[in-house]
Amino acid sequence: xxxxxxxxxxxxxxxxxxxxxxxxxxxxxxxxxxxxxxxxxxxxxxxxxxxxxxxxxxxxxxxxxxxxxxxxxxxxxxxxxxxxxxxxxxxxxxxxxxxxxxxxxxxxxxxxxxxxxxxxxxxxxxxxxxxxxxxxxxxxxxxxxxxxxxxxxxxxxxxxxxxxxxxxxxxxxxxxxxxxxxxxxxxxxxxxxxxxxxxxxxxxxxxxxxxxxxxxxxxxxxxxxxxxxxxxxxxxxxxxxxxxxxxxxxxxxxxxxxxxxxxxxxxxxxxxxxxxxxxxxxxxxxxxxxxxxxxxxxxxxxxxxxxxxxxxxxxxxxxxxxxxxxxxxxxxxxxxxxxxxxxxxxxxxxxxxxxxxxxxxxxxxxxxxxxxxxxxxxxxxxxxxxxxxxxxxxxxx
Amino acid sequence: xxxxxxxxxxxxxxxxxxxxxxxxxxxxxxxxxxxxxxxxxxxxxxxxxxxxxxxxxxxxxxxxxxxxxxxxxxxxxxxxxxxxxxxxxxxxxxxxxxxxxxxxxxxxxxxxxxxxxxxxxxxxxxxxxxxxxxxxxxxxxxxxxxxxxxxxxxxxxxxxxxxxxxxxxxxxxxxxxxxxxxxxxxxxxxxxxxxxxxxxxxxxxxxxxxxxxxxxxxxxxxxxxxxxxxxxxxxxxxxxxxxxxxxxxxxxxxxxxxxxxxxxxxxxxxxxxxxxxxxxxxxxxxxxxxxxxxxxxxxxxxxxxxxxxxxxxxxxxxxxxxxxxxxxxxxxxxxxxxxxxxxxxxxxxxxxx
Numbered sequence: 001x002x003x004x005x006x007x008x009x010x011x012x013x014x015x016x017x018x019x020x021x022x023x024x025x026x027x028x029x030x031x032x033x034x035x036x037x038x039x040x041x042x043x044x045x046x047x048x049x050x051x052x053x054x055x056x057x058x059x060x061x062x063x064x065x066x067x068x069x070x071x072x073x074x075x076x077x078x079x080x081x082x083x084x085x086x087x088x089x090x091x092x093x094x095x096x097x098x099x100x101x102x103x104x105x106x107x108x109x110x111x112x113x114x115x116x117x118x119x120x121x122x123x124x125x126x127x128x129x130x131x132x133x134x135x136x137x138x139x140x141x142x143x144x145x146x147x148x149x150x151x152x153x154x155x156x157x158x159x160x161x162x163x164x165x166x167x168x169x170x171x172x173x174x175x176x177x178x179x180x181x182x183x184x185x186x187x188x189x190x191x192x193x194x195x196x197x198x199x200x201x202x203x204x205x206x207x208x209x210x211x212x213x214x215x216x217x218x219x220x221x222x223x224x225x226x227x228x229x230x231x232x233x234x235x236x237x238x239x240x241x242x243x244x245x246x247x248x249x250x251x252x253x254x255x256x257x258x259x260x261x262x263x264x265x266x267x268x269x270x271x272x273x274x275x276x277x278x279x280x281x282x283x284x285x286x287x288x289x290x291x292x293x294x295x296x297x298x299x300x301x302x303x304x305x306x307x308x309x310x311x312x313x314x315x316x317x318x319x320x321x322x323x324x325x326x327x328x329x330x331x332x333x334x335x336x337x338x339x340x341x342x343x344x345x346x347x348x349x350x351x352x353x354x355x356x357x358x359x360x361x362x363x364x365x366x367x368x369x370x371x372x373x374x375x376x377x378x379x380x381x382x383x384x385x386x387x388x389x390x391x392x393x394x395x396x397x
Numbered sequence: 398x399x400x401x402x403x404x405x406x407x408x409x410x411x412x413x414x415x416x417x418x419x420x421x422x423x424x425x426x427x428x429x430x431x432x433x434x435x436x437x438x439x440x441x442x443x444x445x446x447x448x449x450x451x452x453x454x455x456x457x458x459x460x461x462x463x464x465x466x467x468x469x470x471x472x473x474x475x476x477x478x479x480x481x482x483x484x485x486x487x488x489x490x491x492x493x494x495x496x497x498x499x500x501x502x503x504x505x506x507x508x509x510x511x512x513x514x515x516x517x518x519x520x521x522x523x524x525x526x527x528x529x530x531x532x533x534x535x536x537x538x539x540x541x542x543x544x545x546x547x548x549x550x551x552x553x554x555x556x557x558x559x560x561x562x563x564x565x566x567x568x569x570x571x572x573x574x575x576x577x578x579x580x581x582x583x584x585x586x587x588x589x590x591x592x593x594x595x596x597x598x599x600x601x602x603x604x605x606x607x608x609x610x611x612x613x614x615x616x617x618x619x620x621x622x623x624x625x626x627x628x629x630x631x632x633x634x635x636x637x638x639x640x641x642x643x644x645x646x647x648x649x650x651x652x653x654x655x656x657x658x659x660x661x662x663x664x665x666x667x668x669x670x671x672x673x674x675x676x677x678x679x680x681x682x683x684x685x686x687x688x689x690x691x692x693x694x695x696x697x698x699x700x701x702x703x704x705x706x707x708x709x710x711x712x713x714x715x716x717x718x719x720x721x722x723x724x725x726x727x728x729x730x731x732x733x734x735x736x737x738x739x740x741x742x743x744x745x746x747x748x749x750x
Contacts, residue, residue: 011681015536018543021507023455023525023535030457037457040525047533048525048680051646055528057639065402073526089526093405098478101411102465109458118458122478123518125570132455132526140400147401166480169422170413171445171487174740178422191403211661215480216664219574219659257704259663266676284662288704291426309568311633312608314736317574317666338665351602352637 007369009045010028015086030118036133037117039083040244043075054081061136062087063143066195069153070139081370086136087117091154092129092146093187093194096180107149115142126204127164152191156230159197166214173290174283175209176299177327183207185331186338190286200349200358203342204307205332210295211283217318223338224304224318227327229296232276233285234272239292254285291319301327303334305341306356316356321368323378337371344370365390414475416445416489419452432552434494435506439516446488448497450519451549453509454482455525455535463504471497481517481559485511510552513557515694516549518542519570520562523581529632530564531649532678538562540682541579541690548694555701555710558694559659565633571659576707577653577690577696578669583630585648586611591620593640603641606633608735629735651676651686655693655719656708667708672720674730696723718749 007013015024026046030037043054059072071089072133078085092108100310108129112118117133124130131152134142144155154162163186168179186205187194190229193203206217209227217224244250250272255263262278263285265271272292286293303325304318325333341355349358359367368375413421414540420439427437435447464484468476475487486501488494488549504622510516520672522525523534531565541560548554561572564581594600600621604612610636611627612634623641630648634641653676657669670691676685693707701710709720720727733741 009445012536014681015539018539019546020539020542020549021451021453022539023453024539026453026455026457026460027553029459044525044533048536051649051678051680052644053524053527053530057528057635057642065398073528075668087526095407095412096409099409099417100476100478101412102468102474104407104412105461109461111564113458120456121454121456121463121482121522122452122456122461122484123454123482125521127480131710137495147404150404152402152404152406154490164480167477169424169425170417171447173424173426173437175422175424177679184406184409188405189407195403213659213661213666216571216574216659219571219657253703257663280661282661284704287662291428294426308567309563309571309573310604311568311631311636315568315573315609317668330431351605351686352633373604 003318004358011048012041024159027253033102033113033212034117035083036087037083037119038137038267039075040087040117040119040133042076043081043084046080046391047076061139063140063153065196066153068156068195071156074131078088084133088136090116090131090134090138090142090146091124091156091162091233092131093152093154094123094127094129094164096165096187096361097170098123098127099170102342104149107145108151111142111145111149115144126154126161128162128239153195155194155202157197158199158201159195159203160193160199161204163187163203163205163207164215166209168207168209172209174196174212174286174295176295177209177225177301178208179207179209179227180332181329182225182327182334185329186335189335190338199342199346201352201354203355204337206382211281212287218304219317220309221307222305223317223341224307225327225334226300226302226304227299228281228324230324231296231298233274233279233296234294234295235272235274236292237271240272240289243292244270248288249291254288257284259284299327300324303337304358306354307361308354308356310363312352315362318356319359319364320379321371321373321377342369412475414445414473414487414489416443417487419443420445420514429512429552432496432514432550433511435511444489444491446491446494448486448488448494448501448508449479449510450483450484450486450501450543451510452482453535453539454517458636467497467500473499476607478519481510481519483517483593507549508545512552513554514549514552514561515542515554515558517546518560518562519565519572519575525562527564529567529636529644531583531632531644532564532651533680534562534564534704536680537579537651537683537686540687544691545688545694554694554698556704556706557660558697558707560690560728566633567636572654573668574657574659575669576655576665577693578653579651579659579686579690582652582675583632583643583645583648584650585630585643586623586625586628587632587634587641587643588645589620589623590640590642594620594638597639598640603634603638606637609635646678650678651683653686653689653693656711658706658708662703663678664706664709664712669708670716671731672723674728692725693723715749
């Protein structure tokens with residue numbers, strides 16, 4: 001670390017200390033090569049002094065043929081920090097599950113070193129590779145070079161945002177659906193919706209292989225596809241006995257924490273039994289005893305809709321609309337359902353109204369009718385507690 | 398020549414290591430070998446070791462080249478990232494696991510983030526690259542994780558603990574369902590520049606963007622007005638209209654939310670709840686924030702049962718007990734008054750002192 005009096009960035013320099021990896025060190029590495037990264041660091045130091053951001057509002061930039069995928073960003077202090085006068089972001093669609101070969105990543109670095117600041121996010125919160133900081137004139141050449149190495153842009157604005165999924169069958173025994181293949185197939189199916197904003201607001205799709213939901217689909221996406229199963233948890237009695245002989249307390253840590261009390265444990269016989277009809281497939285027992293317990297064989301997904309962060313009318317967690325569906329290539333049932341829902345949302349949604357907010361405004365009843373889904377008790381936590389309900393006149397004859 | 402478009406991302410199938418190609422969908426079980434190391438075993442008997450390291454999320458191409466070189470040396474050139482910005486080295490030769498870990502530690506990588514640990518905080522851009530932030534993101538995360546590093550590199554907590562940070566209410570990250578959420582907030586209404594509003598803004602869209610109906614048209618002057626008593630500073634109007642900035646060095650800061658979760662294990666997903674309505678922006682190390690987060694994490698860790706997430710622990714003991722145990726003052730901002738607020742009010746005389 002340089003002496004405080006020699007440094008342009010004495011506040012940020014303090015964030016190079018400590019055991020956690022330092023983003024300041026990363027900016028400095030790029031600052032050795034690009035003026036953009038150098039001025040980014042200086043502007044950030046200015047923000048640390050001023051306690052306020054120094055990026056201007058918006059500005060529309062892009063590449064030919066697309067309406068999204070690039071976020072315009074300009075400093076509000078261009079004379080002081082000319083290197084970030086234009087410092088736009090490219091969102092680059094990652095491979096499913098964020099798997100890479102080193103060769104592919106080096107190709108990406110070559111393109112970004114040629115056109116941009118050298119700084120990236122691996123990855124952005126939605127899942128894209130974020131290429132952070134390029135001037136307007138570099139955007140099209142950068143995209144053309146990305147296309148040469150097989151990287152396309154992700155979503156931004158009022159479009160389908162880049163869908164994401166968990167590691168799934170690539171490395172996880174809990175995966176009840178092929179999250180990676182479904183994600184890749186959906187992403188290719190909806191390229192137009194991804195690249196050309198045409199909706200009332202953003203629309204997100206996330207896919208998790210089991211109810212552990214490692215990509216936070218229920219919290220973060222308008223369409224949450226979560227793997228589950230319908231038959232019985234598979235028990236390996238020998239491995240149950242091995243766990244019993246380890247330091248795991250099966251009664252306390254597994255049976256007592258089962259939310260449906262559908263398990264019982266006989267310590268003398270080392271026998272674990274599950275009343276599968278009463279199991280709600282929460283994953284706890286399987287998480288704790290993965291060698292002994294496995295998800296069932298009749299696998300599929302629960303389909304939920306409406307999850308979102310607060311803007312505009314408050315955060316929502318997704319709601320079950322299809323308790324169980326098979327998930328098999330070419331995934332037509334899922335794609336058709338997504339299309340039907342988009343159509344209803346597009347027709348009825350107001351500017352900046354997410355799907356969940358529209359369902360809240362027009363009612364689940366209207367939504368289910370429009371997308372032709374039957375009401376089932378798995379959709380709700382409890383029936384209504386008020387007497388304010390409607391009848392279709394056709395039903396009252 | 399027209400550019401090629403709509404060809405989609407690289408095919409993941411071309412990115413998978415041979416052991417995954419061979420055992421795709423045929424994994425049998427996994428073990429948490431030690432902090433930062435997972436072992437997955439396939440039905441074929443093949444083993445795959447994962448060594449997980451934290452990253453700063455904001456990384457240079459130099460860093461990417463560094464980790465690629467490590468992947469070449471130890472993993473046949475295969476690596477992946479997680480949904481929480483961790484990097485995972487995928488090792489199919491067990492003999493290479495310990496040399497890889499030694500190499501990573503010698504080069505300053507943080508090996509950990511598995512099991513009952515604090516994993517890498519999901520976070521946003523902050524002052525580095527966002528136009529609506531109320532705080533920085535990377536700086537607070539760095540300060541918090543320097544402070545809580547011991548909980549990343551070990552598995553000594555009662556359960557998973559997910560910390561997330563969003564630098565404004567847009568929440569580009571699942572902070573609203575985190576065990577501990579750090580959220581940038583504004584505390585002053587927008588400062589209207591009527592010339593910019595007239596020149597650049599679609600007034601009906603700005604009005605529609607206000608969750609509390611605080612914005613009214615002013616047709617005579619071709620601009621709009623804000624009823625400041627109704628404004629709760631979400632900043633959504635500024636997203637729609639550059640003439641309504643809300644950022645302010647004194648007004649802006651950080652709020653702390655606790656008890657959310659995403660997984661359905663044991664209990665359904667839950668929202669995080671507000672427990673500290675404001676802490677000041679105090680860069681570069683935000684000591685008020687790091688102290689608050691450590692206090693909450695350690696109060697939970699010393700009281701919760703095994704496997705009990707922050708929110709599950711609080712559901713068991715009650716919020717009133719949480720505030721006394723954590724020694725956090727209660728304030729009126731913590732009582733909801735937005736839509737569905739009364740769902741959070743208590744309707745029984747059964748509670749604790």
